[in-house]
Structures are given as structure tokens and as C-alpha cells.
Amino acid sequence: MQEPILELNNVCKKYGSFAAVQDMSFTIPKGSIYGFLGPNGAGKTTTIRMILDILKPDTGSINILGNNCALNVRHRIGYLPEEKGLYKKMKVSDIISYFAMLKGMKKPLAKKRADELLKRYGLKDYGNAKVESLSKGMGQKVQVLSAVAHDPELVILDEPFSGLDPVNQEVLEQLIKDMANNGQTVIFSTHIMQHAERLCDRMLLIAKGQKIFDGSLDDARAIIPRRVTIECAGDISQLRQIEGVIDIIEATPPQGSNIKRWEILIHEQTNPQLLLQNCFEKGLNLSHFDHTQASLHDVFVHLVGSEAKEHSLR
Amino acid sequence: MKVIWLIAIREYIENIKTKGFWVGILLFPIILIAVFFFQTLLADSTPTRHYILIDQSGQYAEAVDTAIRQEQQRRILREFVNYVIENRKETDFEQRVNSADADEQIDQLINDVDADEVAALDEWLDNGGLNFALTMAAPSLKADAPPFETPSEQFLAAPLPESIDPQAAPEQIIEQLRPWLNGERQLLVDGSRVSLFAVILIPENVQQGIVRPGATMTPDNASPSGIQYWARNLTDVRLPNAIERSINRAIRNKEYENRGIDTAAIREVQRTRLPVNRLDPKKQEGEEQVSVADTIRQWAPVGFVYLMFVSLMQSVQYLLSNTIEEKSNRIIEVLLASVTPLELMMGKLLGIGISGITTIAAWLLSFVGFVYFYPSNQTEILSQLLEVLLSSELIPYFIFYYLAGYALYAGLFLAIGSLCNTLKEAQSLMMPMIMLLMAPLITMTFIAQDPNGPIARVMSWIPFFTPFTMMNRAAAQPPLIDTVGTTLLLLLTIALMLWLSGKIFRQSILRTGQPPRIIEIISMLRNRP
Numbered sequence: 051m052q053e054p055i056l057e058l059n060n061v062c063k064k065y066g067s068f069a070a071v072q073d074m075s076f077t078i079p080k081g082s083i084y085g086f087l088g089p090n091g092a093g094k095t096t097t098i099r100m101i102l103d104i105l106k107p108d109t110g111s112i113n114i115l116g117n118n119c120a121l122n123v124r125h126r127i128g129y130l131p132e133e134k135g136l137y138k139k140m141k142v143s144d145i146i147s148y149f150a151m152l153k154g155m156k157k158p159l160a161k162k163r164a165d166e167l168l169k170r171y172g173l174k175d176y177g178n179a180k181v182e183s184l185s186k187g188m189g190q191k192v193q194v195l196s197a198v199a200h201d202p203e204l205v206i207l208d209e210p211f212s213g214l215d216p217v218n219q220e221v222l223e224q225l226i227k228d229m230a231n232n233g234q235t236v237i238f239s240t241h242i243m244q245h246a247e248r249l250c251d252r253m254l255l256i257a258k259g260q261k262i263f264d265g266s267l268d269d270a271r272a273i274i275p276r277r278v279t280i281e282c283a284g285d286i287s288q289l290r291q292i293e294g295v296i297d298i299i300e301a302t303p304p305q306g307s308n309i310k311r312w313e314i315l316i317h318e319q320t321n322p323q324l325l326l327q328n329c330f331e332k333g334l335n336l337s338h339f340d341h342t343q344a345s346l347h348d349v350f351v352h353l354v355g356s357e358a359k360e361h362s363l364r
Numbered sequence: 365m366k367v368i369w370l371i372a373i374r375e376y377i378e379n380i381k382t383k384g385f386w387v388g389i390l391l392f393p394i395i396l397i398a399v400f401f402f403q404t405l406l407a408d409s410t411p412t413r414h415y416i417l418i419d420q421s422g423q424y425a426e427a428v429d430t431a432i433r434q435e436q437q438r439r440i441l442r443e444f445v446n447y448v449i450e451n452r453k454e455t456d457f458e459q460r461v462n463s464a465d466a467d468e469q470i471d472q473l474i475n476d477v478d479a480d481e482v483a484a485l486d487e488w489l490d491n492g493g494l495n496f497a498l499t500m501a502a503p504s505l506k507a508d509a510p511p512f513e514t515p516s517e518q519f520l521a522a523p524l525p526e527s528i529d530p531q532a533a534p535e536q537i538i539e540q541l542r543p544w545l546n547g548e549r550q551l552l553v554d555g556s557r558v559s560l561f562a563v564i565l566i567p568e569n570v571q572q573g574i575v576r577p578g579a580t581m582t583p584d585n586a587s588p589s590g591i592q593y594w595a596r597n598l599t600d601v602r603l604p605n606a607i608e609r610s611i612n613r614a615i616r617n618k619e620y621e622n623r624g625i626d627t628a629a630i631r632e633v634q635r636t637r638l639p640v641n642r643l644d645p646k647k648q649e650g651e652e653q654v655s656v657a658d659t660i661r662q663w664a665p666v667g668f669v670y671l672m673f674v675s676l677m678q679s680v681q682y683l684l685s686n687t688i689e690e691k692s693n694r695i696i697e698v699l700l701a702s703v704t705p706l707e708l709m710m711g712k713l714l715g716i717g718i719s720g721i722t723t724i725a726a727w728l729l730s731f732v733g734f735v736y737f738y739p740s741n742q743t744e745i746l747s748q749l750l751e752v753l754l755s756s757e758l759i760p761y762f763i764f765y766y767l768a769g770y771a772l773y774a775g776l777f778l779a780i781g782s783l784c785n786t787l788k789e790a791q792s793l794m795m796p797m798i799m800l801l802m803a804p805l806i807t808m809t810f811i812a813q814d815p816n817g818p819i820a821r822v823m824s825w826i827p828f829f830t831p832f833t834m835m836n837r838a839a840a841q842p843p844l845i846d847t848v849g850t851t852l853l854l855l856l857t858i859a860l861m862l863w864l865s866g867k868i869f870r871q872s873i874l875r876t877g878q879p880p881r882i883i884e885i886i887s888m889l890r891n892r893p
Contacts, residue, residue, distance in 0.1 A: 102701050121704060129701035135694035139378060151370055152702040197698065 054113075055080045055204055055235045056101065061110030063096055063259075070096040071259045074110070078237065078252075083230050085246040086239035087346075088256035089354055094239040095132050097256065098208050102129055115204060125154040128202035132209045132239075134193050136181045142192050143168060143177040150199040160199070167195045171221055187214050194222065198229065205229060207238040211245055223249060243346040257354040267346065274344045274352045275315040278322050280329070281338035283309050292328050294320030309337055367703050371711025372718065379682065379719040388678055389723055393730035413561035414522040414551060415603065418530050418537060420568040424591070424611050428564060431610030432519045435602060438485055439515050440494055448501050451509035519603055522551050522560065534567050538594060545594055562595035562603060574615060646841075660752045665836045666812045667749070668762045671724065672835060673805050676769055679720035680777040683712060684790055687781030696873055705870040713774050720770065761838040769831030771858045773801065775865035782869045783880060804832030815840030824850045827857035864889055 054077040061074040071093045078084050086094045099105040101112060103120035115123045136145055146164035151157060168174050173191060181189060190213055198205055207226075211219050226236050226249055240246055246253055247267060255263035255270075263270060275296050280286070281303070290298060296315040303311045314325065322341040329336055379385055419425040491497070498512060524530055528540045541563055543549040550557040567573075573590040591611065593604045620627045644658060690696050699708055735747040776797060784790040804823070811820045815837040823833040824842070830850045834842070871888045872880065880888070 104697065104700050120701075124702060127701065129698065131694060131697035131701070133694035133697065135692075135698075137378065137695060138693070139381060148370070148374060149698065149702065152367060152699070193698070 053080060054078060055115060056237070057113040058097075058101070059111045059113075061097070061100060061107045061112060063093075063100060063105065063107050069259050071100070071107075074256075074259075074261055076254055076261065076264050078235065080235055081230065081233055082235060082251040083226060083249050084235070084237045085250035085253035086237060086256065087241065087243070087246055087253055087350065088239075088262075089241065092256045092354075093259040094256055095208055096259075098129075098206055098237075098239065101206065102127065125200065126203045128153075128197045128200065128205040130194055130197040130205075130207040130210055134190050134213075136189055136193055136196075138180070138182040140181055141177070142173065142179055142181060142184070145181060145192065146196040146199050149196040153200040153202070155200050163199050163201075164195075167199060171195060171225060187218055190214060191218060191221070194225065198225075201232075201234070203234060205234055205236045207236065209240060210238055211240055211242055219245070243350055247346045255350070255353060262353050263349075270346060270349045271344050272318050274349055276318060276320070276322065276341065276344060277348075278314040278316060278325055278341040279311065279338065280314065280336055280340075281309050281311045282329075282334050282336050284334050286312055286329075286334060288332060289314065289325065289328060292325065294324070311338070367707050368711045368714060371703065371708060372715035375686070375712055375715025376718050379686075379716065380722070384682070385719065385723070389726045392727045393734060396731070396734050412517055412520055413600075413603070414520050414553060414558050415562040415564060416522050416524055416541070416551075416560065417564045417566075418524060419566045420531065420534070421566050421570045424566050424570070424614060427611045427614035428566075428607050429521075430614075431606040432521075432603070434485065434489075434610065435519065435606045436515075436517060437489060437493060439518070441485060443515050444494065444497055444501075444512065447512050448505070451505050519561075520553070522553050522558070525551070534565055534592065537565065538563070538592075541594075545596065547596070561597065562593060564607060565592040565594065567592070660749050661758075662839055663812060664749070664752055664758055665839050666808055668758060668838075669804065669808050669832050669836050671727070672762070672766050672769060672832065673801065675720050675724050675766070676773055677801065678723065679716050679770060680773050682719075683716045683774055684777045684781040684794070685787060686716070687712070687778055688784055688787055688790060691782065691873065692785055700873070705873060706866055708873075709775075709778060709866055709869050712778065713771070716774065717767070717770055721766075724766075758838055761835060765831040765835040765838075768854055768858060772828065772831065772854070772861055773797070775858075775862045779865035779868040779872075782873045783885070800828055804829045804836070808832075808836060811836045816842055821846060825853065827854050830854045830857075 056078040058077075059075050061071060062069065063071040074093075074097060086097070088094050096105065100107045101114060101120060102124075103112075111118065112120075114120050115126055117123045120127060140148070143161070143164045146167065147155075147157070147160035150160035150163055155163070165174075165177060168177050171191060173188065173195075176184065176188065176192075181192065184192065190210075194207065194210060197207070210222055210226075214222060223245065226238065229236055238245075238249075250267060252264070252266055253270065254261060263273070279301070286298065289295060294317045296317065299313045299315070301311045301313045303309060316322065316325065325341075326339055329339075417425060417428055419428070494512075494514065525541075525544070528537060530537070532540075538545075541560075544551060544560040545563060547559055550559055570591060591607070593607065595604075617627055620630060690699070696708075703711075732750060735750055777794075780790055780793045780797070784793065807819065807823065811817075811823070811833060814820060820833060820837055820842075823829045824837065824846055826833075827850075831854065834847070834850055837846075868885065868888050
């Protein structure tokens with residue numbers, strides 16, 4: 051494994067008696083796209099703020115870019131906070147270059163970089179517009195650009211997709227991929243699983259301030275069984291005897307149909323074809339057969355479902 | 365340090381782009397011009413007022429007429445002096461000494477008006493009034509001087525409406541005149557309708573109303589037997605005052621005659637005077653005389669204190685609203701990923717501080733420009749004030765105390781801003797601070813009159829008042845212990861305040877939700893973040 055770019059060891063943060071983050075440990079290798087997933091109030095933002103040294107952890111240690119304090123290496127980090135805001139009266143290109151300059155870029159270079167980014171990500175006509183004249187989505191794009199304008203080694207984006215339309219979500223995904231191809235490490239938090247599924251090399255799942263899962267997409271999918279959906283009028287209970295089948299659950303049938311629908315959970319290694327073959331051998335008349343890979347959404351709901359519904363008191 | 369500059373420059377540029385900044389800068393010259401412009405305009409536009417004089421005693425009508433004429437002449441004299449000062453030829457001193465004595469006479473006239481207006485007026489009338497003065501002044505006026513405009517009559521006599529008998533009982537006359545006095549009916553003067561401003565009624569038995577020394581005022585001779593002045597307007601007292609002066613003079617003259625005293629001698633005696641020379645022991649021999657400039661210099665600190673107050677108020681309010689804006693906009697979090705809270709705070713302090721200084725500089729410049737481009741008798745005092753300000757040793761004091769005051773209060777308001785999410789929340793926290801700032805303003809005049817007195821000394825040692833109070837005392841050479849001691853205390857307090865504000869700022873800048881309670885603020889001050 052490559053040298054880690056970020057490493058957290060047993061980090062804890064409490065607000066009064068409420069534990070926002072408990073015993074958080076993980077490492078992020080260089081050059082990866084890393085997803086922070088978790089329900090609302092799970093502690094994602096608190097973790098990110100601690101990584102950036104905006105908040106101090108109560109206990110535990112953080113090593114970022116070979117340093118124990120993000121402030122010392124802040125010029126090598128780009129950050130987009132969860133709650134977005136820009137100076138309303140400033141011009142778009144000025145604001146991007148201002149943030150780049152705060153990160154140590156020289157003025158002419160920062161200006162050039164701002165124009166280049168605006169052009170590449172579809173905002174070239176807005177360089178001289180004031181921020182207050184932009185729509186919310188455009189403003190958010192500007193903010194993402196101002197967070198990454200100084201070519202940081204590590205980019206941390208807190209909920210970058212919220213508030214963007216599907217087209218601009220794709221633009222942002224492209225931006226993230228571009229940065230990864232460029233050798234930059236990207237961490238982003240989201241609760242929209244599709245983005246994580248498409249983008250992330252690895253992901254971290256947090257709930258109630260605790261790490262629940264840390265690994266690749268395949269590792270995540272392996273957590274919950276595969277699912278086969280069949281529709282059949284006959285008795286399918288005999289399928290239970292097949293090796294690899296974990297459970298059979300009766301599902302809601304499609305509307306206006308008297309045919310029953312079943313969901314069959316099978317082990318990750320079991321081939322769904324085996325199930326189909328068995329149905330034929332047993333003479334079951336199937337009107338529908340479908341097997342899907344477990345989505346990250348399912349994994350998410352499986353892991354945190356019951357807890358996410360109950361908001362804990364902050 | 366570079367980051368602090370970047371933030372400061374951005375704050376500065378954004379600040380000078382706001383409308384409020386320009387309103388603040390332009391308001392001062394606009395007010396200045398407006399005050400002088402409207403003063404002239406108002407003086408010219410006071411309407412002519414009509415009065416009715418009913419003299420039943422038959423003794424004082426002339427005195428009242430004289431009073432009104434003299435009031436008019438007094439205005440002409442004033443106007444004329446202003447006119448001469450504004451339109452005089454520019455002559456250097458040598459020429460003036462050699463030139464004809466007309467100039468001397470004008471100098472004499474101007475001096476007389478300044479020293480003793482009543483005497484000057486008498487002389488003016490004796491000499492033949494305006495016509496004589498115009499002839500006298502003509503050679504010394506500029507070639508392109510506009511002709512002198514005689515101010516219009518302010519008070520004009522109107523005839524009594526025919527239906528009223530002037531010899532009727534006073535109560536009856538007033539009763540009959542009431543509709544006119546109340547503005548319900550209008551008088552007809554020279555074919556145009558005018559409203560009646562005042563009725564002066566001198567009852568037949570007015571002689572009995574004369575108050576003499578020794579005679580005690582009893583309820584029955586107190587009010588009704590004197591001269592009656594009826595008018596709805598209670599604020600314009602020039603007319604009743606002039607009438608009272610003139611009639612009393614007439615009565616006294618008669619009294620002199622009755623007692624066989626030479627009235628001419630009396631007038632001469634009245635105009636004899638010995639001026640009191642105010643001397644300043646601190647000055648060099650031969651220059652001890654206290655001039656107008658000296659008086660101004662003594663009072664100049666008050667001006668500086670006021671300037672300081674206005675500018676500080678503007679700056680700290682901006683600082684506060686700006687911090688709250690950044691907080692409610694959530695820009696703060698991006699900033700904090702790039703800069704430390706302390707750098708952010710310092711950058712803001714610096715940027716807004718520079719814009720405050722810009723405002724003051726702009727005010728002073730417009731003041732200089734105003735005095736330079738609008739020379740007149742009224743602005744002369746201003747130009748003298750300016751000269752004193754620029755030449756005095758007060759400027760360095762002002763710069764030091766302005767910066768110190770700014771650092772002291774700005775940190776405080778920045779901390780308040782960081783605690784609140786909306787201006788509304790900030791208002792309740794701001795109140796005590798504003799009260800604190802008001803105290804030096806309220807005591808400003810006392811301290812200027814007694815700059816080394818106990819109040820001044822005590823207030824100087826309270827760090828929050830030090831910049832204002834010491835500025836106020838700057839012209840009076842306060843004891844060394846006060847100057848050095850309070851400065852040290854002030855600098856220590858500034859360091860402490862900035863340190864504490866920094867603590868609050870760091871901890872509360874990311875806070876959302878309700879503003880913290882006092883207990884939370886105290887625990888913030890104790891925390892080591």
C-alpha cells in the first residue's frame with residue numbers, strides 16, 4: 051500500500067455529553083477518491099473539520115500530509131464546506147483568485163488559473179458577473195472551483211453534490227475524476243449513494259459518530275446477500291433446500307396481479323443461474339426472474355437503516 | 365503576514381465599494397455646504413412681517429418706530445461688513461499702509477462692529493448710514509464686486525382696520541383684532557393681502573407701569589399696565605426685544621432730563637470701555653496675548669474627540685455587520701481552512717482601520733477644499749480653525765489615540781460580531797458598548813473646560829475612556845504621570861482585549877444557533893482552544 055496521505059488514530063470529539071465522533075481511525079492512501087458516507091448528523095462534517103484543524107479533537111491523533119496539524123500544510127489542501135457561501139458583492143473570477151491567493155498562489159498565476167477553470171467548467175461568460183447574480187447551483191460550482199484553484203494535493207469536499215442539477219452533478223463528477231487522474235487525492239462526503247458508487251475507490255461509512263465500514267465498493271457489496279426476485283404462482287418453498295439460499299421473503303406483488311412475488315436472498319458466491327436451473331427442474335412456472343447486485347443504497351440501509359430514522363439528540 | 369495583508373486589502377476594497385462608505389464620506393461636506401448655504405438663504409428669505417402699532421399714550425410711537433428702523437439698520441450694517449470683507453481688493457500689508465485712509469476707515473468699522481455693535485451702529489447712523497459707507501468703501505472694493513444688495517425690510521407697520529377705534533379700551537381693541545391675530549382674516553396693505561404678525565398696544569396709563577428701583581412688584585401693577593405685545597409667533601423675539609430696548613432708552617432719556625443730567629455725557633460714559641487682555645503665562649514674553657487662534661487651539665481637542673467618536677462608531681459598526689455577514693454566509697469556514705482565526709481577525713481590523721482613516725482624510729480634505737473655495741466672512745473662523753489644527757502639536761496625539769481607540773473597540777465589536785448570527789442579536793450585546801462609547805462624548809465639554817481637573821484625571825485612567833479623555837486634554841499639557849501612565853495602561857488593555865477577543869472570535873466564529881449566554885462567554889474566555 052502507498053504512503054498514506056491522511057491518517058486518523060482513535061479520534062474522539064464530544065460536545066458536552068454528546069459524542070459527535072467516537073474512536074475514529076482510518077487511513078487514506080495517496081491518489082484515491084475516498085467517500086465519506088453516513089446519515090445526517092452522523093459526524094461527517096465534524097470529522098472533516100477536525101481533519102482541517104478547524105476543530106480540535108478531544109483525544110486521538112491526526113496525521114495529514116506528513117504533518118500533525120493541517121494549518122501547517124493548509125496550502126496543500128483544498129476545502130469545500132458543507133454550508134456554502136461566497137462574498138455576494140465580489141466578481142466570480144476575483145473570488146476564485148482571492149481564495150487561490152490566500153492559499154499562497156501568486157496574483158498573476160491565480161488570475162490565469164481562475165479564467166482557465168471558469169472556461170473549462172462552463173462558466174466562462176460569468177467571470178465578470180457578481181456572485182449575487184448567480185443561481186444557487188452556479189454559485190456552488192464557483193465555490194468548488196475556488197476550493198481547488200490552487201491545485202491542492204488533498205481536496206476535501208463536504209456534500210459537494212447537494213443543490214446541483216443532474217447535468218452539473220456530472221460536471222462535478224468529471225472534475226473529481228480529473229483531479230484523481232492528476233494524482234490529487236479527493237475526499238468527499240455525501241449521502242447520495244450513486245455518486246459514491248460511480249466515483250469512489252474506497253469509502254468510509256459513519257453512523258452515530260462511529261466507523262461502521264471502511265473498504266472498497268466490492269467489500270461493501272459483499273456485506274449484504276445477493277437478491278433474486280421471482281414471480282411465480284406455485285409453491286416455491288422447496289427452493290429453500292438449495293445450497294446457498296439464505297432466506298425467502300414474500301414481497302409486495304405488482305399491482306393488479308394475483309401472482310405472488312418473492313425475494314430470495316443468496317450468498318455472494320452463489321450463482322443465480324443455479325437457482326433458475328432449479329426452478330426449471332422443479333417445474334415452477336416463472337413469470338419474472340431478476341437478479342441484481344446489491345446496491346450501495348441497500349448496503350447503507352442495511353447497515354444504518356434502523357438508526358438513521360431515529361435522530362439522536364444533539 | 366502576507367495573508368493578513370491579503371485579507372485587509374480585500375476588506376478595504378469591498379468596503380470602499382459599498383454605498384454606505386461613500387454616503388459617510390460625502391455626508392460631511394454636504395452638511396457643511398448645506399449649513400452655510402441655507403444659513404444665507406434663510407437669512408435672505410425671512411418674510412416681511414406686518415405689525416400694528418396702537419399708541420394710546422401718544423408718547424412712545426416714535427420710540428417704537430426708531431426701534432424698528434434701528435433693527436433694520438443693524439442688519440444692513442452686518443450685511444455691509446460681510447459684503448466688504450468678501451469683496452475687498454487683495455492688498456498686501458505695505459500697500460495697505462500707504463493707501464488712502466478709506467481702508468483704515470473700513471478696518472475701523474469692521475473692528476467696531478466686532479467690539480461693540482451698539483456703539484458702531486450709532487456711529488454708522490451718525491455718519492449717514494449706508495450711502496456714506498458705500499462711497500467710502502468704493503475705492504477699496506474689487507473691480508468685479510457685485511453691487512450691494514440692501515436686505516429687505518423685515519418689519520413693516522400696517523394701518524389699523526378702519527372698523528376699530530384706536531381710542532377704545534385695550535381689551536376691546538384686542539378682542540376686535542383677534543380674527544386677524546389668529547390668522548382668520550387678512551390685512552389689506554398696498555392692495556395686497558398680508559397676515560398680521562403682531563400688535564403692539566401702548567395703553568394710555570402706561571406711565572404708571574414703569575418699574576422703578578425700590579418699588580416692589582405687587583400683583584396689581586405686575587402685568588397689565590405695561591406695553592402689550594400680542595403675537596402668535598413665540599420664537600421670533602427680535603421685534604419685542606428691540607421695542608423694549610428702544611422704549612426703555614426713551615424712558616431713561618426722559619428720566620435724565622427730569623433729573624437734569626446731560627444725556628450726551630451719559631452716552632459718552634456708556635461707550636467708554638477698558639478691554640480685558642487675556643494673557644497666557646505659558647507663552648514667550650511679548651506674545652502672551654491670547655488670540656482667537658489660542659482659544660481655538662484650546663477647544664480643538666474637542667473637535668478631535670468628536671471626529672474620533674464619529675469615525676470609530678462608523679468603523680466598528682461596519683466591522684460588526686461585516687463579521688455577521690461572513691458568518692451568516694458561511695464564508696467563514698472556507699476562510700478558516702485557509703487562514704487562522706487570528707490572521708482573519710487582524711486582517712479585518714487592518715482593512716477596516718485603513719478605510720476609517722480614508723474617511724477621516726477625505727473629511728479633512730473636503731474641509732480644506734470648502735474653506736479654500738468658499739471664502740466668506742462665515743468660513744473665516746473655519747479657516748482659522750483649520751490653520752490651528754494643522755499647525756498644532758495635536759495631530760500626532762490624534763493619530764495615536766485614534767489608532768489606540770480603534771484597536772480597543774474594534775476587537776470588542778469583532779468579538780460581538782462573531783458571537784451573533786444576525787444584526788438583531790448583535791443589537792442587544794452592542795447596547796452596553798455604545799453606552800460606554802457615549803460617556804466620553806457627554807463629558808467632552810466639562811473636560812475641555814477643566815482639562816486637568818479631577819473628573820478628567822479619573823476618566824483618563826479608565827482605559828476605555830483613555831483615548832478620548834487624553835485627546836481632550838492634549839492641549840492642556842497634562843502631568844507626565846498621566847500621559848505616560850495612561851498610555852501604558854491603555855496599551856496593556858489593548859493587548860488584553862485583543863487577546864480575549866481573539867479567544868472569543870476563534871471559538872464562536874463557527875457557532876450557529878442562539879447567541880451564547882454570559883456563562884458560556886466566560887467559559888470561552890477561560891478555555892484553551
